[in-house]
Amino acid sequence: MSGQIQCELKNQLKEFSNYLEFERRYSKHTLKSYHNDILQFADYIETQYEGLKSSFISHLHIRSWMVNLVELKISARSINRKVSALRSMFNFLKREGYVSKNPTLKIVTPKIGKRLPSFVQEENIEKLFDTISLGDFEDCRNRTLIELMYLTGIRRIELIELNDKSIDCSNSTIKVLGKGNKERLIPLSKPLLVKIKTYQELRDQKFESEKMDKNLFLTSKGKKLYPKLVYNIVKSYLSTVTTIKKRSPHVLRHSFATHLMNGGADLNAVKELLGHANLAATQVYTHNSIEKLKEIYKNTHPKGDSSGQ
Numbered sequence: 001m002s003g004q005i006q007c008e009l010k011n012q013l014k015e016f017s018n019y020l021e022f023e024r025r026y027s028k029h030t031l032k033s034y035h036n037d038i039l040q041f042a043d044y045i046e047t048q049y050e051g052l053k054s055s056f057i058s059h060l061h062i063r064s065w066m067v068n069l070v071e072l073k074i075s076a077r078s079i080n081r082k083v084s085a086l087r088s089m090f091n092f093l094k095r096e097g098y099v100s101k102n103p104t105l106k107i108v109t110p111k112i113g114k115r116l117p118s119f120v121q122e123e124n125i126e127k128l129f130d131t132i133s134l135g136d137f138e139d140c141r142n143r144t145l146i147e148l149m150y151l152t153g154i155r156r157i158e159l160i161e162l163n164d165k166s167i168d169c170s171n172s173t174i175k176v177l178g179k180g181n182k183e184r185l186i187p188l189s190k191p192l193l194v195k196i197k198t199y200q201e202l203r204d205q206k207f208e209s210e211k212m213d214k215n216l217f218l219t220s221k222g223k224k225l226y227p228k229l230v231y232n233i234v235k236s237y238l239s240t241v242t243t244i245k246k247r248s249p250h251v252l253r254h255s256f257a258t259h260l261m262n263g264g265a266d267l268n269a270v271k272e273l274l275g276h277a278n279l280a281a282t283q284v285y286t287h288n289s290i291e292k293l294k295e296i297y298k299n300t301h302p303k304g305d306s307s308g309q
Contacts, residue, residue, distance in 0.1 A: 007046040008054045009089070013038055016092050025181045029157070037085040041065055055099045059106035062086065066107075076110040083109050117254035117284060118246040120238065125150060125255065127241045137206050138220055142233050144199040145217050149234070149249060152176070152186045153256035153274050156249040160225045162216040164200065169193055178275035186273055257285045 017035055020026040026034070044065045045052050052061065062083070069079050087104040094102055120128070132143040149159060158176045166175045172193060173185045188196075196216075203218060212222035219225060230249055238247035253274070260270050271282040 007042040007051045009038065009042040009045065009057075012054060012093060012098060013042065013089070015096075016089050019092055020088075027157075027179055030179075033081070034085045034088070037082040038089050040082070041086055044068065054093055057099075057103055059103045062103055062107055066110075070110075076112045080109045080112060083107055117258065118244050118251050119255040119258040120242050120244065120251060122259055124241040125259075128237060131240055132237060137202050140195075140199045140202050141217060142237065144195050145230070146234060146237060146252065147192060147195060148174075149252040150256055151189060151192055153253045154186070155253060155275075156227055156230050159217065159230065159249075160215070160227065163214050164216055166216060167193075167196060169197075176275065179277075182275065184272065184275050254285075257282070261285045 013035065016038070017031060020034060021031055041062075045057065045061065048064070049061060066079055066083070069082070074082075083104060087102065087107075090099060090102040090104055093099045129143070129147065132146070133139050145159060148154070149156075152174060154174075154176050155178070158178060161177060162174070167188070168175065172188050172190065174188055176184050176186060178184055200216075203212075207218070207222040212218060213224045215224045217225050219229065234249045234252065235247045238244075238251065244251070257270055257274060260273070261267075267279065267282055267286065270285065271279055274282060276282050
C-alpha cells in the first residue's frame with residue numbers, strides 16, 4: 001500500500017522483546033513465538049487500519065483480527081496463544097505508559113477441547129529397552145538418552161544442554177536448567193547412573209577431549225546434539241514398540257508423568273519433577289490416572305462391572 005503508515009507496535013515490539021529476554025529470562029523458542037504472533041497482529045493493523053497507534057487500538061480491532069484468523073482456518077488453540085502474547089504485550093505497554101488500558105481484557109477467546117497427552121504403555125516401555133543394544137557408541141548413547149528422558153521427564157532442549165557436571169553421582173541426582181532458566185534437581189536410579197557412566201567411558205574413548213564439545217550427549221562426530229537428531233532417535237525406537245500417532249521426545253515426558261500418576265504419586269511432586277510453574281499444567285495427567293482407577297475398580301469390585309447386572 002502506497003504511503004502506508006508503519007504500525008507503532010512494531011517499534012515497541014523490540015522493547016517488549018528485550019524485557020522478555022533480559023528481565024523475564026524467556027527461552028529463545030518462546031521469544032520467537034511471542035515476536036511472530038505480535039508481528040502478525042501489527043501487520044494486520046498496518047494494512048487494515050493504516051498503522052493505528054497503540055493507544056487507539058481497542059478490543060474491536062483485536063476481534064476483527066481474530067475473525068480474520070478464523071477465516072484463515074487458524075486453530076482455536078493457536079488463536080488463544082496469539083491473544084495471550086498480545087495480552088502480555090499490552091500489559092507491558094500499560095506499565096510503561098504507552099497505553100492507558102489493556103484492550104485484550106474485553107476479549108473472549110475461543111473454547112478449545114482438552115488435548116490429552118499421548119503416552120507409551122508401561123509394558124511397551126519395557127519392550128523398548130529390551131530392543132536397544134548397548135554395543136557401539138551410538139547404540140549406547142541412544143539407549144542412555146531415551147532411558148534418561150523417560151526416567152526423569154526432562155524436555156528435549158534440557159537433555160541437549162546437559163553436561164557432565166549436571167550429574168551428581170554422590171547424591172544420585174541430575175541438575176536440569178528448565179524454562180525461565182530455573183534449575184531443578186531430579187533423582188536418578190543407581191542402574192541409570194551406571195548406564196550413564198558406561199556411555200561416558202565409551203564417549204571419552206571415541207573422542208579426544210580437547211576436540212569434542214563439552215555436552216553430555218554428542219553426535220557421532222563429537223558435536224553437541226541438535227533437536228532434530230534427538231527427535232529422529234526417539235521416533236525411530238518408539239516406532240518399534242507402539243502405534244500411537246505421536247512418537248516425539250515429549251511423549252517420553254508424558255509417559256514419565258502418566259506412569260507416576262498411575263502409580264499414586266503426589267500431584268505436587270510430579271509438578272516439581274516436571275518443572276511446571278503451576279499445577280494447572282500438571283493436572284492434565286490426572287485424567288489418565290482416573291482412567292486407570294476406573295479400570296481397577298471395574299476389574300476388582302464385585303459391582304464394578306455394570307454389564308453383570
